[in-house]
Amino acid sequence: MTTAESGRRRPARERLLAAAARRFYADGVAATGIDTITAEAGVAKMSLYNNFASKADLVRAYLDARHEEWLGLYRARLEGARTPRDGVLAVFDAYADHAASAYERGFRGCGLLNAAAELPAGDAGRAVVRAHKEEVERLIAGHLRELLPERPDEARATAEHLAFLLEGAMARAGLEGDGDRLRRARRLAADLLDRL
Secondary structure, three states, rough: HHHHHHHOOOOOHHHHHHHHHHHHHHHHOOOHHHHHHHHHHHOOOHHHHHOOOOHHHHHHHHHHHHHHHHHHHHHHHHHHOOOOOHHHHHHHHHHHHHHHOOOOOOOOOOHHHHHHHHHOOOOHHHHHHHHHHHHHHHHHHHHHHOOOOOHHHHHHHHHHHHHHHHHHHHHHHHHHHOOHHHHHHHHHHHHHHOOO
């Protein structure tokens, strides 16, 4: 069985989400039309509307899938973590893993932030992205609470600081098209953690 044949055996919803993920990341949400997605997925336009109420619904599903994809990268990194410090660095490593993925037109930064930048204020998709970013900070904070059990205020402030460092590094890495800024941010985070 060829790759194309095995891809066609996947449910239409999966093929549509995979095609949307490739096109939204490579070309942007606004620049990607429904016809492009259905053609790449190898399904009829009606299949899209049988699975998603609208393009906005497909965008939200894409954002949810990107979040789950990142959580998978984080969980894989967390398996090797032995200490709370390692747990914090697992968050940075998951971002670096994301940057190292093979992308059709190269690494363009955080797919969630890229999409959110195209969505209007108040759009439900922006809330999905915000929830993801808040969860990342909560994960860092959880590890820091373990590392600093007697210093909860410092743990919370440090989590915010590291989240800002991580997001800034991701923005620069996306602009520069590689993960070097993320690796450097990880080193800065490790240095900061060693001084706590």
